[in-house]
Amino acid sequence: MATAVNQDKPTNEHPSGGENVVVRFAGDSGDGMQLTGGQFTLSTALAGNDLATFPDFPAEIRAPQGTLFGVSAFQINFGSRAIETAGDQPDVLIAMNPAALKTNVQEVRPGGLVIADEGEFGKRNLDKAHYDSNPLEDGSLAKWQLLKLDISQLTLDAVKEFGLGNKEALRCKNMWTLGLSLWMFERERDPVIDWLNTKFAKLPDVAKANIAALNAGHAYGETAELSGEGLGTGHLPTHRVAAAPATPGVYRTVTGAEAISQGLVAGAQLAGLPMFFGGYPITPASAILHHLSRLKEFGVTTFQAEDEIAAITAAIGASYAGSLGITSSSGPGIALKGEAMGLAIMTELPLVIVNSQRGGPSTGLPTKTEQSDLYQAVYGRNGDAPMPVISARSPGDAFECAIEAVRIAVQYMTPVMLLTDGYIANAAEPWKIPDVSSLEPFPVKFLEKKPESGLLPYSRDEKLARPWIKPGTPGLMHRIGGIEKAIDTGHIEYGPANHQTMTEIRRDKVLGVADSIADQDVALGKEGGKLAVVGWGSTFGPIHQAVRKAIDAGKDVAHIHIRNIWPMPKNMSDLLKSYDRVIVPEMNTGQLKTILRDQFLVDAMPVNKVSGQPFTITEIEAAIEEALS
Amino acid sequence: MTEMTKVETTLKDWETDQEVRWCPGCGDYAILKAVQRTMPQLGADPSNTAFISGIGCSSRFPYYMETYGFHTIHGRAPAVATGVKLANPDLDVWIITGDGDALSIGGNHTMHLLRRNLDVQFMLFNNEIYGLTKGQYSPTSREGTHSPSTPYGSVDRPASPCAFALGAGARFVARGIDVHKGLPDVLKAAHAHKGTSFIEIFQNCIVYNKDVFDEFAAKKTAADTQLHLLDGEPMLFAKGEKGISLNHDTLQMEVVDVTDGDWEAAGVIVHDVKNRSVAHMLVEMQFGEFPMALGVLYDDPRPTFEAAVVAQNEASSVGKAPDLQALLNKGQTWTVSENGADGPEL
Ligand SMILES: Cc1ncc(C[n+]2csc(CCOP(=O)(O)OP(=O)(O)O)c2C)c(N)n1
Ligand code: SF4
Ligand SMILES: [Mg+2]
Secondary structure (H helix, E strand, C coil), X not given: CCCCCCCCCCCCCCCCCCCEEEEEEEEEHHHCHHHHHXXXXXXXXXXXXXXXXXXXXXXXXXXXXXXXXXXXXXXXXXXXXXXXXXXCCCCEEEECCHHHHHHHHHHCCCCCEEEEEHHHCCHHHHHHCCCCCCCXXXXXXXXXXXXXXXXXXXXXXXXXXXXXXXXXXXXXXXXHHHHHHHHHCCCCXXXXXXXXXXXXXXXXXHHHHHHHHHHHHHHHHHCHHHCCCCCCCCCCCCCCCCCCCCCCEEEEEEEHHHHHHHXXXXXXXXXXXXXXXXXXXXXXXXHHHHHHHCCHHHCEEEEECCCHHHHHHHHHHHHHCCCEEEEEECHHHHHHHHHHHHHHHHHCCCXXXXXXXXXXXXXXXXXXXXXXXXXXXXXXXXXCCCCCXXXXXXXXXXXXXXXXXXXXXXXXXXXXXXXXXXXXXXXXEEEECCCHHHCCCCCCCCCCCCCCCCCCCECCCCCCCCCCCCCCCCCCCCEEECCCECCECCCECCCHHHHHHHHHXXXXXXXXXXXXXXXXXXXXXXXXXXXXXXXXXXXXXXHHHHHHHHXXXXXXXXXXXXXXXXXXXXXXXXXXXXEEEEEEEECCCCHHHHHHHHHHCCCEEEEECCCCXXXXXXXXXXXXXXXXX | CCCCCCCCCCHHHHECCCCCCCCCCCHHHHHHHHHHXXXXXXXXXXXXXXXXXXXXXXXXXXXXXXXXXXXXXXXXXXHHHHHHHHHCCCCEEEEEEEHHHHHHHCHHHHHHHHHHCCCCEEEEEECCCECCCCCECCCCCCCCCCECXXXXXXXXXXXXXXXXXXXXXXXXXXXXXXXXXXXXXXXXXXHHCXXXXXXXXXXXXXXXXXXXXXXXXXXXXXXXXXXXXCXXXXXXXXXXXXXXXXXXXXCEEEEEECCCCXXXXXXXXXXXXXXXXXXXXXXXXXXXXXXXXXXXXXXXXXXXXXXXXXXXXXXXXXCCCCXXXXXXXXXXXXXXXXXXXXXXXX
């Protein structure tokens, strides 16, 4: 990698072929770092770079100012080649206070650039960050290129004329910083200015002050003010990262939560159904409820229920009445929904359950990411309660997965679990906007007339799905419920042979979903060989990069990424067995590994990380190295 | 529910071919018959009617009604019904629940159903016991109830279903007795009310809580122990010899004697179903000191939840086309052509 800031230092860890830069903005949770990062992301996307982001914010809503646990950070990796992770090590860190410096600087690449707001490095803030001496002065940052700027004062100077109070004026610091960053990477300011004007349409002075700060930060980089200060060279390094080669098309940035919401809307349209969404607020799933609440013109009804149980049971009621019922939550809420999932399985009604996973168990790590609900998704219900499970690997992929979840639900008359995680939900990536006309419709047919052979609510089609009958349909009255059903008639039936058969039908129906999904492909590398690195969900990026580097280095490795967790594609067994070894990196203690071993009797070996942070490429590379040795 | 067209049916049209599985003599039979008998009188359409229940003996009810039926899970019928009504506001929905189902495990949903005012009939079969699980005490069991889980008598105080309902915001509160001939009239009033119609029905569980309601339900003494409320009529009982009046000093109700039928002179209150303050007093009247208030205690409709949701869905969609492609293209986009990015399309 030839980075913007450090072209001549030989600390390159990334493969050649295109360049990328990792920038991390870190500050107090009140400093607006997520907004800064978001706007920088947009400008970067507009410049045609590929990118990935990682927002990392504290669990507390308003943590005390200046504290270590109140630090909020946003990392973006962008470049002129395909970017699949938010980057292992920042090349540039922008630290808005001592706490942000302390919690982030160790991860910066040696030789990387650290920009610090020295105006915030007074005694009080240093104490809060547990610094005995000022790191900007004591030489402890010698590993990095340090640029101290009094961003606070520079911002105050820039917005003086708008007569804001001191506190309000300082709120513009993030825009000053953004201006400087945009200059460093030759990004356009116009989109940000447009955004500020819209955001503060009702507060024109605030808009103007923010724009002034943005321009001042930009001008600061451009003018000679830096001469003689800061960097040894006397200049801030600027660099324009060339646009990444991308498939032609229209692009936008999208977060996982947006993509899932839009995918669900698309799925409902393709099925020809109105959508009912029941939710109860929980991080990081709430964003889906928020997005869908604004899409009523698409036939979407959203319902903020009194708890997660009401959210799912209302969705089941809506499906029963002929809408597409959807519910969404995160681990603790999914646990509450368990009994109702069984009801949907028993009554064979379509339903999509979205789980935006977070660190667990219990309340766990609400704002951090983890993949530890896989057992819960596949096995976590009473009785033999099979349910299709699919998982999204990225924000853009979440759109397709949502459509796929809807398709399976309505075609097989079954609840479907869609797994995503906090990382996918919050992260943004450039997304080639799909052409809606290319999406294949799967219109639902309700049973509307009594068949000549009589009404059999639990008769089956070739997919083993039962008919979907809306209450209100003349003459098709029948009763359903959670008690075991008699074959075909659906009457209450406790008989042993009947239960055996019905259990098998429910199992076979779900296993039959495999007939409607594509064979498992190899994401990178070839079928058969020494080592397969098998992953699912948001670990796609780091695994893919690490495998690419290993292949570039001549190693016999392949990357297999599983989207359909249950049932798995039919060729999975043969595929896995075509490798000498299989390793499974997961952000849990080995859940997919267990399923693979159980289903296919392969000696899958776990590679685990449960720190609340995504895998780094280096970590996967090390695991590959070890597996091959 | 929007105004429905009346359909002609007979009692037979509402009976299923399923064998009814309650214990012989259970009060649930009488309630089932009362409902099946009332439906033709309402002009209800079996195809447009759904019975939704939780779990309990009472919740088996939907299997015996030749309508759409959903026997859901313990306590969740109100939430399921909410989804059903939001998806299809035109359905005529009846919720069937028990004292445990509605007030223990499902207490939260019952509260929110009432506060939101979904347009459903809510029939709570109160037998003051957990019937299906073989007789444990319930949240409506009286203090000292002996049951398998309280062999020395229960020590916690019971909830009053009607007081709970009113406190949660109910706009219709009524009481009936399983075998009582007045039950169909209560059902009709409930059906006519737009919004959640809360009906507590005293139901005799002859196996686990036999005749607990006898002190006011028994036919022999009914005249003295029951107060039959009728809108616009004085609150009289004991063959018109006693009435309910408001003590203006204590601001509490009291039983007064009525001589020679002159209830006005005795200060007996005229029942007004729209008077919420009086409703609060009626649901708080303790049996013993007072007769048991039966019939429609309160009936004052307010807009329903589903109507508000539908109205907002429609209002916020005005002028917006459901154009998925436009939705996906929203915000800042850029075009990549064969030779790289072309810059933003703002
Ligand atoms: C989640 C769950 N917990 C417990 C039960 C067991 N259970 C079934 S019915 C019931 C109580 C029923 O009492 P009530 O609602 O008063 O109905 P009744 O049988 O008296 O009509 C209980 C505890 C269950 N089915 N589901
Ligand atoms: S246990 Fe009680 S409530 Fe249940 S069916 Fe028997 S008599 Fe009726
Ligand atoms: Mg009971």
